[in-house]
Amino acid sequence: MKICFHGTADEISRVAGRPLLVLLTARDLPRMRVFELYHPHVHASTSHEHYRLCAVMTETTDEGRTA
Template identity: 40%
Template sequence: MRVCFHGTDEEITRICERPVLALLGPRRTQRVVAFELSDVSITTDPYGTLYRLTADLTEVHREEGGE
């Protein structure tokens, strides 16, 4: 899945620093899903105040059992 995040330098930096993002489902009954970012691209608006991060999200599947 390809997504875009728009934000300030600080907000985009926070997203990039995390190897895994957790996204909540639209309803309280849905689970939290973890995603890894890949193929990241960052662009800026002509005035340099906002940034746009585009990336592919890949769902992280937790290993069951094995300790």
């Protein structure tokens, strides 16, 4: 699925610098889900203070990775 994050340069750099993203879910779903980001693109907004990071997000089990 495609996802976009909006924020300042500092906020976007925190997300863009990580290949994995962990999201907390609602009560009736598993507590955490891990996603991998592919093909990230950063776009500057018209205000030049905010940016948009768009990427393809795919759920992963994160098997075999070490911290």
